[in-house]
Amino acid sequence: MAxxxxxxxxxxxxxxxxxxxxxxxxxxxxxADDLVQETLLRALANIDSxxxxxNMSAWLFTILRNHFRSEYRKRRREVEDSDGHHAESxxxxxxxxxxxxxxxxxxxxxxxxxxxxxxxxxVGASGFSYEEAAGICGCAVGTIKSRVNRARTRLAELLHVNxxxxxxxxxxxxxxxxxxxx
Amino acid sequence: MEAAATRSKRPNAKPAKLGRDVQARLxxxxxxxxxxxxxxxxxxxxxxxxxxxxxxxxxxPQ
Numbered sequence: 001m002a003x004x005x006x007x008x009x010x011x012x013x014x015x016x017x018x019x020x021x022x023x024x025x026x027x028x029x030x031x032a033d034d035l036v037q038e039t040l041l042r043a044l045a046n047i048d049s050x051x052x053x054x055n056m057s058a059w060l061f062t063i064l065r066n067h068f069r070s071e072y073r074k075r076r077r078e079v080e081d082s083d084g085h086h087a088e089s090x091x092x093x094x095x096x097x098x099x100x101x102x103x104x105x106x107x108x109x110x111x112x113x114x115x116x117x118x119x120x121x122x123v124g125a126s127g128f129s130y131e132e133a134a135g136i137c138g139c140a141v142g143t144i145k146s147r148v149n150r151a152r153t154r155l156a157e158l159l160h161v162n163x164x165x166x167x168x169x170x171x172x173x174x175x176x177x178x179x180x181x182x
Numbered sequence: 183m184e185a186a187a188t189r190s191k192r193p194n195a196k197p198a199k200l201g202r203d204v205q206a207r208l209x210x211x212x213x214x215x216x217x218x219x220x221x222x223x224x225x226x227x228x229x230x231x232x233x234x235x236x237x238x239x240x241x242x243p244q
Contacts, residue, residue: 003232003235003236008232008236011232012224012228012229012232015224015225015228016219016220016221016222016223016224017216017220019219019220019222019225020216020217020219020220023219024216033225033227036228037227037228037231040228040231040232040235041231041235044232044235102211102214102215102218105211105212105215106215109212109215120212121212121216124208124209124212124213125212125213125215125216125217126216152200152205152208153200155208156200156204156208159208161204161207161208
C-alpha cells in the first residue's frame, strides 16, 4: 500500500486522541488499544473512501465509534453488560490512566449513559464541534447538545458539585468529594 | 413570548441549570483526564503497525 506521507502523518497524529476516546468508551486500556488497532486496520483498508481535505481525525473517530458500538452490542448479547458493569470494570483497574488522581471523576463519567458520555468526551475533551460530533455519532446537532447538557448536569450531581466553590483552589476530584460528598 | 413558549414545550422538568463556573471546572477535569492519555503520545505498537502496513506492498528490501 503506497501511503501518502501526509496521510500517514494525519493518521498517526490522531492516535493519541483516539486512544483517549477509546479508553473513555470501554474503560479498559488493553481493550481500547485493540479497538484503536482495529480502527487503523479498517481505516487503512478503506483509505480510498477518505475524502482528502476533510477531517481525518473525525473520520477515524467515526470508524472507531461504529466499531465499538457493534462490538458492544455483540458482547451485550453474550454477557449482560451495562453502564454499571463498565463502572465496575473501572473500579477493578484504578491505575489504568496512570494516575489515581482522576479516579472519582472517571468513575462518575463511567456512570453516565454511554451516548451522553461519548457526546461529552467528543465535545468537551476531543475538541470537536457540535456539528462534527453529530457527524461522528450519526445524529442531529440538537441531540448532541442535549446529551452534552444532560451529561454535565449528571456529572455535577454525581460529584456533588453545586458551585465552583465546591472545587478546591487546586482542585482534584478527591477534594470535591471531601467537601461535598457523603 | 416565543422563547417562553419554547421553554414550556420542554418535556422534562429540568434540574437547575449549571453555572458557567461549574461547567468550566468540569470541563477542566475532563480535559485533564483525557490529556493524560493524549500526552502518552503514539505507542510503538501503532507506529510499527503503520510501518508494517505501509511496507506491505513492497516488502522489506533485501
